[in-house]
Amino acid sequence: MNWFRRHKIFTATAGIVLILCLFVLGSFLLGGGSTILGKGFQTVITAVEKPFTYAAGGIRNTFVGIFQYNDVLNENKALKKENEDLKQQNLELSLTREELAQLEDLSDAFDFTPFAGNGEAVAGQIISLDNSNLFQTFVIDAGSDKGIKVNNIVVDGNGLVGRIREVGKTWSKVVSILDENNNISFKVLRKGTIQGVLSGNGAGKLEGYLLDSEAKIVEGDVLVTSGVGLYPQGIRIGKVSSVTFDKDLQLKVITVAPTVKFTSLQKVAVFL
């Protein structure tokens, strides 16, 4: 005890380091989640941070509008063309509506639910991002007050964003598909029988393997969720950017660029 009294600064410093190590260890054992105290803090921080985030979002949009005027014009042209194409497709699809109605009747007969949850969606604004800057987790301004629960699916206009990991009253923590521990079962949009599993590679992309190593998959193939596991079927995940054969695993390994632009993500939708 005398030694500790003589070395007060060293003892205090070591004590602080030890307490912080325990914090990290506790958080790791909780799987990155927070305790009740942490959730309380998070609710207060969210309330403080929200107006600043909205203000920053407004400024960002103004800047983008000024500096990317030509890009916006080009995007507008492309969207108009896409709109025309979609109208044409819509016309063609309406012909098969009757067929769809028959299939829905059939699914009711088999008591089959095509989509997880009750089909409703809630919008959420991102209020803080992962401070390691790799966008593996972020916080949105919608929580249990809007009916969000753990493991609800998060998407945006471009595709799958992730799932809800933790819920507070006015906030939710989202773990994105870029997280290494977030496994997603996929299928190739072009050919639904080609299936596999993906997860984040810790560098802003997704990596995974095909269940059938003989299956033919090429760069540029679009991947969607297969419906196996947590994620419902048919949500766009990303495009294959490289295909290699791992001799050790005897599996075809793929790298996928997500369709969601995580670096400019501002708003998301949560399926309840």
Added chain:
Amino acid sequence: MSYKKAVLLYAIALILQFSLLNIFSINGVTPNLILCLMIFITYKYNDGLKPALIAIPFALLSDLMGGQYVGVSALVLFILGLTVNYLGRGLNRETLSTLLTVSVAGTVFYNLLYWLILTMLGNSSTILDLLKFLAIALPANLLVILIVFFVYTRIYRRRIRPTGYAIVNMGSGANKRNNKFNLRNMR
């Protein structure tokens, strides 16, 4: 620097970090304001471990807001504060070049330690990813520290009285009162 000022600066840094700074992100990477502020205060003011200690709750809050695990940045920031404080003793604290050197070393040290801890906890990002991240984060942090340095210098110069004596950075409490008293007597 007084506790009040330091707490206020860290609070502003925390709010800006998660709101306004996202506008200026390059490829999703933004400067770490709390880290920049901690390095600057630790280095510029000879306050011992005070800046690192005050930074802990703010780093914990930033972990809560967006970190993968709570406590990692607080732990790394505290260790960095200890190191900067210890190594800074032998350096000239007035020149910009030494401040920039300490900032570069501090940013690399912080991110390396952060990456090491996350790797130990199962994160699979490689050292190459860390280097890619540092290629943007390092100049961004240096820019922030340069801005803080020039703002600090302007404020400091304004406070220098015609006598040539500065009335800032004189410690706190009794020392501060005595110094003010001495300055009045000199005039």
